[in-house]
Amino acid sequence: MPTTGYCTLEDVRRALRKSQLPGDVSQDEAIAVDAIAAETEPLEKELKQYWYAPAGASILDEATAVDIPTGPKTRDDEHDIPTHGGFVHGASERERFRYRENSDALLELDPRNDRRRELRRDPKREIRIATGEYQDGYQDDQPAYTRIQLERRDVEAVNKLLVIGADGSYTDWVASDEYSGGLWPDALGDDYYVRLNNGGVSELYIDVHALDDDLASLSNGVYIDFDYGHEGIPRAIRRAVALRAGAELAEEAVISIPENATLYNVETKADSMREKAADLIEEYRREDM
Structure with a gap:
């Protein structure tokens, strides 16, 4: 399973404590790591942006179970x-020619032949x-x-x-x-x-x-x-991933307990955590990307 993330287990613990929510961070670290990784990759694709921590960053000392990115990524695209979305006059447009009725068309030379090279498509002029x-x-x-x-x-x-x-x-x-x-x-x-x-x-x-x-x-x-890649993981991104992961952990924790009377309250707090995460990443979102 992927273990790469933009926050640490301690970040998730802090997010849960602040919202007074339960979670499996201490009970099963693997579940928490999976939640962090599951929120990190979609965020990168959503924002089309990737961050990594430079050598000596404090987040690297705190991350014991999560693999914090430490260098740029490589990608190839076509x-x-x-x-321009349209033909440039005289560069790509076909010359329209029509024979007249009752003309000696079969004996005539198609006038387009004389200008074929002149009107040859020029892709560079369409750029x-x-x-x-x-x-x-x-x-x-x-x-x-x-x-x-x-x-x-x-x-x-x-x-x-x-x-x-x-x-x-x-x-x-x-x-x-x-x-x-x-x-x-x-x-x-x-x-x-x-x-x-x-x-x-x-x-x-x-x-x-x-x-x-x-x-x-x-x-x-x-x-x-x-x-x-951008050197340095912004505090807003780090906290947003922790909030998203924490919300997921809290909901899974109460759902696993039959007839839990606090389910509604937890779902409400989890939704608030996701809304806060959305607010934190809003400045990194661009519609033209």
Whole structure:
């Protein structure tokens, strides 16, 4: 069973004592550890954020049964290269041609053939530009970046960045000497960089001019492997997990006792603990994530 959590058994004991509730923290530590772990992982997925304790943090001394995270996590995702959601006139739109009735259509050359190369689809002109302008001839000194929001906050390092090319193959821009990039602000102006916005929201910027001219596809055009995490577990998150775990333990304790007259009172207090936990994590919640 998972034993990783953002709080300790003592945190849960304090939460239960403050609410004057029973629990199995002292009777069976394994049950309490399971409750902490069960509340930790869903919270990370809900907020799309992960925390870890640095070496020497006091929480590590207090945690005897719970595995407190001590370093960043690694994740890999695939992303589409974002577009404007519509065709750019003259770049991707099909030319409409219609034969007239009673014309010598069978003897005529389809006028679209003469302009087929001119009207060939240009995927790069469909890409949504977040900063800069798409202008041919200024690739070297005027980068134009498209922006992709990553699935986790607080990116610390980009390990791999696979970007699709004209032939459908992928090139790792991190490993290749032909591309440069990293974290903002040091990598600003490079072929790619990752910037952390408000609340640690992580966004990947790719210079459109660094992409191949004839991209094979914009769908699943980018694969990124990255390390992420925020050093230091906030007191609010630590307490919220303890409250959620404590509420679960209290309800299980009274339900296991037949005809317990205090069941209603315990359920009410448990609901109050969950409401308090929700208030504590509200500032970490972002609708755009």
